[in-house]
Amino acid sequence: MGRPVLHAQDASTIGVNGKWHFVLETPGGEREVDADFTVDNDGNVTGKWGPADVAGTYKEGKLALAFQFTSDEAGTTADMKLTGKIDETAALVGDWEFSEYNGTFKAMHPQAAEPAPASTPASAPASTPPPNSSDSKPN
Secondary structure, X not given: OHHHHHHHHHHHHOOOOEEEEEEEEEOOEEEEEEEEEEEOXXXXXXXXXXXXXXXXXXXXXXXXXXXXXXXXXXXXXXEEEEEEEEOOOOOEEEEEEEOOEEEEEEEEOHHHHOOOOOOHHHHOOOOOOOOOHHHHOOO
């Protein structure tokens, strides 16, 4: 019975230090951003969100960021706000707000988000010929 609580505590003590790959759910579809955070002993968070400088806190397992961000897509500069926590899978999950937009996000450390590439060419059958579309009519 104490095991699930211990597991949740283990996930939250990992902290938010390091590189993260964020996927933001937006009204226009998913948006991806890479970030890199450093948390000092007082819980102050600094780092990068894409090209923007990050400011915020990570205390008692809760992330709270608020920083200026320029969206080329939206054509605006405004406060980007993120609140979240690390879940039982070690993902960083929460909510974001930017200008009049908002939604949810999920972030993973890049090595967990990007599995090692499969060896696709070697796994394809060597005896399968390519389609013969060029044989039917000369150019």
